[in-house]
Amino acid sequence: MSSADSRVVQRTCPLCEAHCGIRVEVNDERRQVLGVRGDPDDVFSRGYICPKAYGLKGLQEDPDRLTHPLRRTDSGFQEIGWDEAFELAGSRLAEIKSAHGADAIATYLGNPTAHDLGALLYVQPLLQVLGTRRRFSASSVDQIPKMLSSCLVFGGVLTIPIPDVDRTDYLLVLGANPLVSNGSLMTAPDMPGRLRRLRERGGKLVVIDPRRSETAGVADEHHFIRPGSDAFFLFALVHVLFEEERVSLGPLAEHVAGVDAVRALARDFSPEVVAPVTGISAEVVRRIARELADAPSAACYGRIGTCTQEYGTLASWLVDVVNVLTGNLDRPGGALFPTPAASLGVIGPRTPGYVPYARWHSSVRGLPEFNGELPVATLAEEIDSAGEERIRALFLLAGNPVLSTPNGARLERALESLDFIVSTDIYLNETSRLADVILPPVSLLERSNYDILFHGLSVRNVSKFSPIALEAPENTRQQWEILLELTARVAGIPAAAVDEIVIKTILGSCVGGETSACPEVSEETARKALAEAGRDGGPERILDVLLRTGPYGDRFRGENGGLTLATLERTPEGIDHGPLLSQVPEILETASGKIELAPDLLVGDVERLRRGLAQRREAGGGGLVLIGRRQVRNNNSWMHNVYSLAKGRDRCTLLVHPDDAARHGLRQGERARLRSRAGEIEVPVAVSDEVMPGVVSLPHGFGHDAPGARLSVARERAGVNSNRLCDEQLVDALSCNAVLNGIPVELLPAGPGPRP
Numbered sequence: 001m002s003s004a005d006s007r008v009v010q011r012t013c014p015l016c017e018a019h020c021g022i023r024v025e026v027n028d029e030r031r032q033v034l035g036v037r038g039d040p041d042d043v044f045s046r047g048y049i050c051p052k053a054y055g056l057k058g059l060q061e062d063p064d065r066l067t068h069p070l071r072r073t074d075s076g077f078q079e080i081g082w083d084e085a086f087e088l089a090g091s092r093l094a095e096i097k098s099a100h101g102a103d104a105i106a107t108y109l110g111n112p113t114a115h116d117l118g119a120l121l122y123v124q125p126l127l128q129v130l131g132t133r134r135r136f137s138a139s140s141v142d143q144i145p146k147m148l149s150s151c152l153v154f155g156g157v158l159t160i161p162i163p164d165v166d167r168t169d170y171l172l173v174l175g176a177n178p179l180v181s182n183g184s185l186m187t188a189p190d191m192p193g194r195l196r197r198l199r200e201r202g203g204k205l206v207v208i209d210p211r212r213s214e215t216a217g218v219a220d221e222h223h224f225i226r227p228g229s230d231a232f233f234l235f236a237l238v239h240v241l242f243e244e245e246r247v248s249l250g251p252l253a254e255h256v257a258g259v260d261a262v263r264a265l266a267r268d269f270s271p272e273v274v275a276p277v278t279g280i281s282a283e284v285v286r287r288i289a290r291e292l293a294d295a296p297s298a299a300c301y302g303r304i305g306t307c308t309q310e311y312g313t314l315a316s317w318l319v320d321v322v323n324v325l326t327g328n329l330d331r332p333g334g335a336l337f338p339t340p341a342a343s344l345g346v347i348g349p350r351t352p353g354y355v356p357y358a359r360w361h362s363s364v365r366g367l368p369e370f371n372g373e374l375p376v377a378t379l380a381e382e383i384d385s386a387g388e389e390r391i392r393a394l395f396l397l398a399g400n401p402v403l404s405t406p407n408g409a410r411l412e413r414a415l416e417s418l419d420f421i422v423s424t425d426i427y428l429n430e431t432s433r434l435a436d437v438i439l440p441p442v443s444l445l446e447r448s449n450y451d452i453l454f455h456g457l458s459v460r461n462v463s464k465f466s467p468i469a470l471e472a473p474e475n476t477r478q479q480w481e482i483l484l485e486l487t488a489r490v491a492g493i494p495a496a497a498v499d500e501i502v503i504k505t506i507l508g509s510c511v512g513g514e515t516s517a518c519p520e521v522s523e524e525t526a527r528k529a530l531a532e533a534g535r536d537g538g539p540e541r542i543l544d545v546l547l548r549t550g551p552y553g554d555r556f557r558g559e560n561g562g563l564t565l566a567t568l569e570r571t572p573e574g575i576d577h578g579p580l581l582s583q584v585p586e587i588l589e590t591a592s593g594k595i596e597l598a599p600d601l602l603v604g605d606v607e608r609l610r611r612g613l614a615q616r617r618e619a620g621g622g623g624l625v626l627i628g629r630r631q632v633r634n635n636n637s638w639m640h641n642v643y644s645l646a647k648g649r650d651r652c653t654l655l656v657h658p659d660d661a662a663r664h665g666l667r668q669g670e671r672a673r674l675r676s677r678a679g680e681i682e683v684p685v686a687v688s689d690e691v692m693p694g695v696v697s698l699p700h701g702f703g704h705d706a707p708g709a710r711l712s713v714a715r716e717r718a719g720v721n722s723n724r725l726c727d728e729q730l731v732d733a734l735s736c737n738a739v740l741n742g743i744p745v746e747l748l749p750a751g752p753g754p755r756p
């Protein structure tokens, strides 16, 4: 499709974790994206894309997308120059830090940070210079329960077993809808194809979900589960495995500690006892336990629905317990650990058994830190209720917490009260409109990238580099340049000096030192090789170091000796390093060097689960609760301004079971009021038996009618913000991840009525 005035660039789509290969046809002269297609040559995706990939063209061309810094003035936002913007942002942050201490500044990193190598690498020096312990991110409305359980059981926050979907004979999916989300903590382009092939080869797909999701629609079996009760269900599976003597660890046996403790814990959770609470019959639980044990290989997999709920950490843990007890952990067709070509985990010191948990606490509710972060469910109150200790300024990177975190209305009010907000974002949206300065980076196609996190969470070992597809316009900045310059201004040193500290730290972790990956390589040799390769700064230089010192790397011996960034640049379709391999015990970083199946922290939380079981049994089913719903053409809160994705009928509807609708006198298409402790919204009803009785479902990421936001397309189909109902007081007690599924709500007819 290349012609005289067009060019095709092969890279990956950076929108979701599937990371499909795309071919972007561009006209350099007009600086235009002519088209986006799936890349049939991509070693991983083989041409597959979802409709969102086409949205990249719309995103590139969106006149609302920001390209120049903005400053808030009394008469609205005004464009300012980069130097002025950096000076303002840097000096105000430095002033607030020196007047009120480092913890007066909070930081929030949003989800797209994880999809941008430059952001991931260069936010670190900024965080260090700011020195705040009030770091927040989208991780605590997402996967930190899994990170905490993985750290306790396997010894690393990113030592997460990935279901071997391409080889498994039996996939048990809880709280995930990969047909729509395209998979999460399971990077695999073309989930529809992979799940189809699983069934074509005689494998079985079983889905546990309060909604008959799109994935449930193609599964062999779907079972409705009462939201928030997965830990009971999983414990019941474990109960049966022990009771029927089906526990079989295989070669893992000598590497697992705590099996007896798990056996004892599971005693109280028989399928018969938990059935009234989960809504899944004892008979079904027993059969699934037997099938898991008998299958030649099987993988249990849980995602958002199992994390963003009352027992998120326990449910995340029990998923792995089931895999271990059935002998499926670390074996082909089960759940295994990837061997990524480059990893951020190698940076910094490592201490086996170290769990970065509860080293400090939030000041209002006393919620524990995990992995250097406080839970975002406590952000608003740390601003509006912490007195002299309060947060006074906020740095936002690629995040929209007003729409994506619980009690958006309270957070919005709290943000309005801050002394200073800097946002680095590509839109003037519900959150960035509250900023004093916005520093927009170049577009997603105008930056190079390497999926350093997601190659480490992938169902195959693959590596691929994405070159810049389209040259960025004059006078724009890469995300990493913005972060570097801001760091320099806050620190009062030149940007080049900061970049030197960064590379020095990376080289310190990767070469020379006794515990480094390449002790035999000196820093001097490494620097010489980097200079020869033309890597003089920025994220690509760091990536080259990580690749060359990684498991497939050339160890600075020259390319014939192994992988370098240059190799990847010459292999635009990516490199397939093969299927996941068994890695126990080498991968384990627990103090004992074993898989700790019953770590104290988790065992301690089982008492809460027991109490919850008794309460739920007593309550008998319980009242109406709210869950979320991802949709193919949404991407959390921020692709609704691309017309090709946003068009069509209203998707921000509340699914209500026919019985519940009848009980509340609601009919299809009518508007209803939905009320929780946190707030109240009005929303159109879609009556559907897709959801189980007692459960209503609303997608998140809508509510685009904020005054002053520059979202001309999204505003037309604004929808409502479901996180006005999600309650910031509800967290998983252990990880303190927000509960976003299973929110108690009241359903009322629309119209005037008493306000909550």
Ligand SMILES: Nc1nc2c(c(=O)[nH]1)N[C@H]1C(S)=C(S)[C@@H](COP(=O)(O)OP(=O)(O)OC[C@H]3O[C@@H](n4cnc5c(=O)[nH]c(N)nc54)[C@H](O)[C@@H]3O)O[C@H]1N2
Binding pocket: 109, 110, 111, 112, 116, 138, 141, 142, 304, 397, 398, 399, 400, 401, 403, 404, 405, 424, 425, 426, 427, 429, 441, 443, 444, 479, 628, 629, 635, 636, 637, 638, 700, 701, 722, 723, 726, 740
């Ligand atoms: N009720 C409910 N709430 C949820 C969820 C749910 O299931 N239910 N899911 C949660 C999950 S899993 C997540 S990950 C979070 C996401 O939470 P957030 O990360 O806070 O929200 P996003 O909607 O992803 O917003 C991303 C922001 O980054 C901007 N952006 C996009 N690309 C770039 C870029 O390349 N650079 C920069 N600088 N900015 C960019 C967008 O304009 C937008 O403002 O939401 C969570 N919230």
Ligand SMILES: Nc1nc2c(c(=O)[nH]1)N[C@H]1C(S)=C(S)[C@@H](COP(=O)(O)OP(=O)(O)OC[C@H]3O[C@@H](n4cnc5c(=O)[nH]c(N)nc54)[C@H](O)[C@@H]3O)O[C@H]1N2
Binding pocket: 016, 017, 111, 142, 174, 175, 176, 177, 178, 180, 181, 182, 183, 184, 208, 209, 210, 211, 213, 225, 226, 227, 228, 229, 230, 303, 304, 305, 306, 309, 627, 628, 629, 630, 631, 632, 633, 634, 635, 636, 637, 741, 742
């Ligand atoms: N199209 C699209 N794709 C996306 C995103 C997007 O916004 N849109 N977001 C991306 C992000 S940031 C992430 S983290 C991933 C998430 O990827 P997934 O985890 O696959 O996300 P969801 O589609 O929200 O699936 C969660 C499922 O859990 C169910 N559920 C809710 N509560 C419970 C419960 O208590 N128990 C059980 N068993 N199930 C429950 C819901 O009904 C839903 O079907 O998706 C990514 N991909």
Ligand code: SF4
Binding pocket: 013, 014, 015, 016, 017, 018, 019, 020, 048, 049, 050, 051, 052, 053, 182, 189
């Ligand atoms: S599934 Fe869609 S959004 Fe996700 S990477 Fe592939 S094309 Fe992009």
Ligand SMILES: [Mo]
Binding pocket: 111, 142
């Ligand atoms: Mo997410």
